[in-house]
Amino acid sequence: MTDVRAVALVTGASAGLGAAFARKLAARGCDLILVARRTDRLENLAAELRTAHGASARVWPADLADEAAVAGIEARIRALDRLDYLINNAGFGVRGYFFDSSIQRQTEMVRVHILASMRLAYAALPGMIARRHGYIINVSSLGSFMGMPGNVNYNATKAYLNTFSQGLARELAGMGVRVQALCPGFTVTEFHDTPAYANLRARERIPRFFWDPADRVVEASLRHLEHGPVIYVPFLKNQVIALGGKLGMIGLLFGILSGWFRKRA
Numbered sequence: 001m002t003d004v005r006a007v008a009l010v011t012g013a014s015a016g017l018g019a020a021f022a023r024k025l026a027a028r029g030c031d032l033i034l035v036a037r038r039t040d041r042l043e044n045l046a047a048e049l050r051t052a053h054g055a056s057a058r059v060w061p062a063d064l065a066d067e068a069a070v071a072g073i074e075a076r077i078r079a080l081d082r083l084d085y086l087i088n089n090a091g092f093g094v095r096g097y098f099f100d101s102s103i104q105r106q107t108e109m110v111r112v113h114i115l116a117s118m119r120l121a122y123a124a125l126p127g128m129i130a131r132r133h134g135y136i137i138n139v140s141s142l143g144s145f146m147g148m149p150g151n152v153n154y155n156a157t158k159a160y161l162n163t164f165s166q167g168l169a170r171e172l173a174g175m176g177v178r179v180q181a182l183c184p185g186f187t188v189t190e191f192h193d194t195p196a197y198a199n200l201r202a203r204e205r206i207p208r209f210f211w212d213p214a215d216r217v218v219e220a221s222l223r224h225l226e227h228g229p230v231i232y233v234p235f236l237k238n239q240v241i242a243l244g245g246k247l248g249m250i251g252l253l254f255g256i257l258s259g260w261f262r263k264r265a
Helices: 016-027 039-053 067-078 103-131 152-171 214-223 236-247 250-264
Strands: 007-011 031-036 057-061 085-088 134-139 177-182
Touching: 007 016, 007 103, 016 031, 016 039, 016 085, 016 214, 031 039, 039 057, 067 103, 085 103, 103 134, 103 152, 103 177, 134 152, 152 177, 177 214
Parallel strands: 007 031, 007 085, 031 057, 085 134, 134 177
Antiparallel strands: none
């Protein structure tokens, strides 16, 4: 009897954490469904996964800020014979004071981070529950623990993912489906190279020890998925920062940590 390969759907798969999730899951023996806006990048990644891991890799181009596109992905999820992993990773940031930013882009961010994640989970869950097996990872952020000027709606949408994941995990207890809200800190991806963030020169200004490679973040996420906390903050330094955010002491903590590590550099 041939073993049935697990199937993983990754949104925002064209770069960064999404591409890292796709590579790690393919290496674990999963077949992939890759969702993002940039078809050429998805096709290149799919070819890489087929060659490197012998994985089946399907490409479903979609802009998850578009309601019709989300509905199309929902329908295709419901038609799948199986779906073992749903990685809700798609996202972007809008920098600047909320009152002075584009309300269209702010609304699109809410649609991608919140509505798309919620709807794709809703589409995936009936099959997962019926099979009593499945994993949903909602990619949140360390920013979810902080209300900071210039990024208020990004952080708010990520805080929603934490609360949503926590409540959903409690509803699904005993049904064979695990949920995780992954809250990475500063991660080496293209995120900070986008027009919204490039002028901040974050990689120059923020000490190097704060930055984590995307594949290391993903490996930690998958390692803690089965038995770890629902709201998972990878690595001690980020856990300290998350605590500082909850206590309203984030500026002080960044200063202390930066000075401590610089002395040891």
